[in-house]
Amino acid sequence: MFTKAAFRGGWTIFGSRKCLDKVRRQVTWKMTALHPSRSITVAIEGNIGSGKTTFLDHFSKTKGIEVIQEPVDMWRNVRGHNTLALMYSDPKRWSFAFQSYVQLTMLDIHTRKQKSLIRMMERSIYSAKYCFVENMHESGNMTDAEYVVLTEWFDWILANQKVQIDLIVYLKTSPEVCHQRIKQRCREEEKAIPLDYLQALHSAHEDWLTHKKFPTPAPVLVLNGDHNLSDMYSVFEKNRHKILLGQNL
Ligand SMILES: Nc1ncnc2c1ncn2[C@@H]1O[C@H](COP(=O)(O)OP(=O)(O)O)[C@@H](O)[C@H]1O
């Protein structure tokens, strides 16, 4: 560590005041880099099977980070009804009901009291609307009337509730890789997910996060999610300071 003398007599040890100021800036930046001055929320976005849970598991080991995974188990058991399975089995019939409940559960997460300085949440109310609801409406699985009712709810929530996020980490994983990983994970309800559904969801994420077809509520940090597991951990660590500062440096 730098001693007080070093700072006081900077010119003697560092050769010049300019050099000392540079060192001071670097030390200050390093010291704040892992401890933002206010609470921040980071949303991990990406296709099904893109590696979001793996990302969250990795950072859950860091002290001072609160991790909230997607409430999939709540969607699988709404007072005894598995709405996730219903949606996959008959999307035309169940997309609206399922997305209504997704929107409610995500709102609940966004508005929960934050337990740590840094909160990392799997997906957000934004991707539910801008990716999944858009895809269901475009694919004809949601009627115009259902779409506008969900949009009215969404617009009211944004106008009346605190659902802000400070950084979006976008795990950009190719649909083909997601498809392989979903098979590997073999979640019962997802066994029949076709590649073209993942391709449509990839386009929806790209439309939102890359082409900005819809507002992005925070800076977007794009990480290539196609690497193998050990390389992904290196990618996570290489970007740790950007992720924990809650901004795309
Ligand atoms: N980089 C990777 N390489 C190989 N398998 C991975 C990688 N990341 C995740 N997986 C595996 O793929 C499946 C889906 O990963 P997961 O993190 O659950 O994705 P998501 O939460 O985005 O759906 C899991 O079985 C997980 O162990």
Ligand SMILES: Nc1nc2c(ncn2[C@H]2C[C@H](O)[C@@H](COP(=O)(O)O)O2)c(=O)[nH]1
């Ligand atoms: N139709 C929607 N499905 C959603 C939404 N959010 C998540 N999901 C599905 C996709 C997966 O089958 C499962 C968990 O997602 P992972 O990406 O974590 O595997 O839930 C949504 O808003 N609409």
